Amino acid sequence: MASASSSSLLYFLAFLLIIIVFHLLLKLVRLSTHVIKKEKKKKSSYAGDELPLPPGTMGWPYIGETFQLYSQNPNVFFASKQRKYGPIFKTHVLGCPCIMISSPEAAKFVLVNRAHLFKPTFPASKERILGPQALFFHQGEYHAKLRKLVSRAFMPDSLKHMVSSVEAIALDSLGSWEARSGLINTFQEMKTYAFNVALLSIFGKDETKYGEELKSCYYILEKGYNSMPINLPGTLFHNSMKARKELARILSKIILSRRQRKLEDEDYNDLLGSFMGDKTSSLTDEQIADNIIGVIFAARDTTASVLTWILKFLGENPSVLKAVTEEQEYVARNYKERCDEGLCWADTKKMPVTSRVIQETLRVASILSFTFREAVEDVEYQGYLIPKGWKVLPLFRNIHHSPEIFTDPDKFDPSRFEVAPKPNTFMPFGNGSHSCPGNELAKLEILVLIHHLTTKYRWSSMGQQNGIQYAPFPLPINGLPIRLSLKPTSPHQFL
Ligand SMILES: *[C@@H]1O[C@H](CO)[C@@H](O)[C@H](O)[C@H]1NC(C)=O
Numbered sequence: 001m002a003s004a005s006s007s008s009l010l011y012f013l014a015f016l017l018i019i020i021v022f023h024l025l026l027k028l029v030r031l032s033t034h035v036i037k038k039e040k041k042k043k044s045s046y047a048g049d050e051l052p053l054p055p056g057t058m059g060w061p062y063i064g065e066t067f068q069l070y071s072q073n074p075n076v077f078f079a080s081k082q083r084k085y086g087p088i089f090k091t092h093v094l095g096c097p098c099i100m101i102s103s104p105e106a107a108k109f110v111l112v113n114r115a116h117l118f119k120p121t122f123p124a125s126k127e128r129i130l131g132p133q134a135l136f137f138h139q140g141e142y143h144a145k146l147r148k149l150v151s152r153a154f155m156p157d158s159l160k161h162m163v164s165s166v167e168a169i170a171l172d173s174l175g176s177w178e179a180r181s182g183l184i185n186t187f188q189e190m191k192t193y194a195f196n197v198a199l200l201s202i203f204g205k206d207e208t209k210y211g212e213e214l215k216s217c218y219y220i221l222e223k224g225y226n227s228m229p230i231n232l233p234g235t236l237f238h239n240s241m242k243a244r245k246e247l248a249r250i251l252s253k254i255i256l257s258r259r260q261r262k263l264e265d266e267d268y269n270d271l272l273g274s275f276m277g278d279k280t281s282s283l284t285d286e287q288i289a290d291n292i293i294g295v296i297f298a299a300r301d302t303t304a305s306v307l308t309w310i311l312k313f314l315g316e317n318p319s320v321l322k323a324v325t326e327e328q329e330y331v332a333r334n335y336k337e338r339c340d341e342g343l344c345w346a347d348t349k350k351m352p353v354t355s356r357v358i359q360e361t362l363r364v365a366s367i368l369s370f371t372f373r374e375a376v377e378d379v380e381y382q383g384y385l386i387p388k389g390w391k392v393l394p395l396f397r398n399i400h401h402s403p404e405i406f407t408d409p410d411k412f413d414p415s416r417f418e419v420a421p422k423p424n425t426f427m428p429f430g431n432g433s434h435s436c437p438g439n440e441l442a443k444l445e446i447l448v449l450i451h452h453l454t455t456k457y458r459w460s461s462m463g464q465q466n467g468i469q470y471a472p473f474p475l476p477i478n479g480l481p482i483r484l485s486l487k488p489t490s491p492h493q494f495l
Contacts, residue, residue, distance in 0.1 A: 051385035054099055056081065056089035064092025073468070075369060078102070078395055088384060094123075098391040100370075102398035104405070104424035109381060110373055110394055111432040112424075118373035118392055120434055125229030129221065129240050130297055131290025136434065143433070146291060149278055151437045153201065153271040159444055160345040161269050162200065167342050169196045170449045174457065177484050183462070186311055187471075187479030190304035197445045198299040201438075202292055203254065204270035210254060217247045218296060226472065248289040255285055271295065295438070302367060303442050305473040307449065309365040310357060312476045313412050314454075315461055320357060320414060325454040327353040332455050348447050356414040358446055362428035364412050366397035367473040371430060396427055459484040 059065035069077045078100065081089055087103035101107060110118050119139050127137055135146040152158065173193045177184045195218075199211055224240025231238050258268075258276060268277070275288045283291075314321040331347050370393045379386040386392060401409040405425045406416065429436035436442075453459075459482045467477035 051380055051383065053387070054088045054090045054384045055085040056091050056100075058090065058092040058097065062095060064095070064097075066093045066095075069093050074470075075397055078369075078398055079401075082395075082398055088381070096391045097387075098393055099386050100393050100395055102395040102402075104399060104422070106381065107394040107396075107399060107427065107431070108424045110392055111371075111427075111430065111434070114379065115432045115434075117376055117379050119376055121372050121374040121391065123229075125237070126225070128229070129225055129237075129244060130294050131244065131286075133287045133290040134294030135291055136294060136298070145278075146283075147433065147437060149274045150271065150291070150295070153269070153274040154438050154441050156345070156440060158269045159440055162441075163343055163345050163348065163444070163448070165200055166197055166445050166448050167452075169193065169200065170445070170452050173449070174452055174484075178457070178486060182459075182484040183481070184484060185479045185481050187304055187308045187475055190307040191300060193449065194300045194303040194307070194445065195296070197303075197441070198296050200270075201299075201441055202271045202295060204268055204273065210250060213250055214247065217243045217250065218293075221247065221293070222297075244293065247293055248286065251289040251292055252285045255288060298436070299438055299442070301471070301473060303445065305367045305471075305475055306358070306361060306365065306442070307446055308476060308480050309361045309367075310446065310450065311453075311459065311482065312461070312480055313361055313364070314357070315459065315482075317412060320412075321454070323353050324357055324450065327351060328451045328454045331451065343448060343451060348444060351447055351451075353414070354447060354450055355443070356417040357450075358443060359417045359426070359428075360412060360414040363400045363406065363426060364410070365474060366400045366428070368428070368430075369397040369474075370395045371434075396430075399425060399427070456487060457484050458487050 057065065059068070065077075081091065081100065082102050088099065088101050088106055091098050091100060101110060116139075120136055122137060127134075135143055135150065138146070170193065173189065173196075177189060195215065196211070199214065203210065220243035221240045224236040224238075224243075227236035227240070229237050231241055254272070255276065258272070268274075272288070272292070275283055275291065314324065328351070331343070331350060335342065335344070335347060373392040373394070375386045375388050375390050375392055377388045379388075399405065402425075403409050405422070424431060427435075429439040462481040462483055464477050468474050469477050469479075471479075
């Protein structure tokens with residue numbers, strides 16, 4: 001552990017040195033061409049036809065304002081900038097000039113109305129780890145084709161068949177927590193739960209056969225995700241790249257065995273079935289692997305983080321917990337009256353109180369604080385220039401915490417969602433053609449877990465109560481350690 005971190009420090013210093021030398025060289029080149037350029041510019045531009053950039057500051061060369069961003073909670077940086085400059089401002093972070101936007105109108109402009117002018121963009125190292133052919137790195141025809149296949153697997157019609165399997169995974173998780181004398185780390189356990197549900201949605205019935213193998217590879221892969229992208233033996237990044245090759249190999253094996261069994265496509269409602277069943281555009285094994293790894297990545301830590309926040313907020317708000325528990329007990333009485341063992345799809349649609357708790361948690365926690373786009377050409381927005389190649393970041397968290405949109409925004413109050421939010425003011429899953437296609441699955445697995453948790457168990461948080469950590473999603477400090485126990489069975493449950 002220690003040697004790994006000191007070697008990555010060395011790499012980092014070397015990397016920094018290269019940047020500084022490169023920067024000095026560039027300065028020299030610039031200096032020599034400066035005079036000529038200036039002459040040319042005078043001739044080609046007419047006064048008045050150049051739009052101004054949005055307000056804001058760019059910080060130091062290369063480093064920009066990255067230190068200001070990371071020396072504190074990033075949301076404080078965004079919020080103070082917004083107070084100073086308004087809903088559109090420029091800055092320079094992580095090596096890129098950026099335009100930050102934080103009004104519903106601007107978000108709609110970038111994500112929906114003019115989406116074709118703003119392509120999704122990720123650091124190259126993340127693309128290499130997740131797989132360059134995963135849908136979120138693409139635009140146009142390839143993206144549309146994949147999105148159709150992914151959406152098909154996550155549509156209510158497909159999810160309907162999954163409810164009892166998700167329920168089995170939820171009951172299994174809760175049982176295993178209790179078996180460990182109830183002392184658990186909420187985030188760690190929710191990650192396992194979300195991982196198992198993701199595998200179920202991808203591989204359906206085959207899930208259990210490959211689960212452990214896939215899990216151990218994926219855990220190595222994710223360790224390198226936020227490391228320095230240097231592919232040399234011994235680095236976390238290198239291990240990650242090796243793990244992703246291994247994952248691709250396992251996936252090819254699964255694909256091959258499905259092909260050999262030559263079952264009808266109808267037998268598979270899962271994501272892999274959707275990818276493989278598409279005869280017209282037949283995806284390569286590599287494309288399928290990249291997209292499956294991408295889906296696991298997009299589905300796991302996000303959902304686990306939301307579930308962790310829900311437990312925290314329910315624990316802190318006894319009256320809300322009481323309302324949720326009553327709603328869930330009512331649902332349970334209903335299916336017992338029908339002589340069903342558990343939940344069906346229709347039951348999950350009759351949980352308005354719990355659904356509002358999910359919405360309010362998504363708003364307050366805003367686990368994806370923002371998304372990245374890049375302008376594909378010079379774009380004008382409200383009299384400002386968004387230059388080609390600049391990053392554009394819609395700041396979801398700022399919108400979700402705007403006092404003009406949500407009164408008393410830091411307060412956890414699910415009843416505010418009794419009135420539907422206005423368009424583009426509440427976008428936990430984004431909006432437009434790159435919005436999250438798995439949102440229905442996420443809601444389903446959260447509802448199912450909350451159902452069994454609140455009807456059968458009680459819990460209290462252990463250790464430090466307040467504080468947020470970034471992993472990189474905001475999380476209750478230390479992942480919310482809790483003690484969980486079965487509720488004493490109350491006599492009215494037998495009536
Ligand atoms: C997405 O944008 C469309 C068009 O502006 C809007 O009708 C819709 O409500 C938006 N979705 C969300 C979640 O805000």
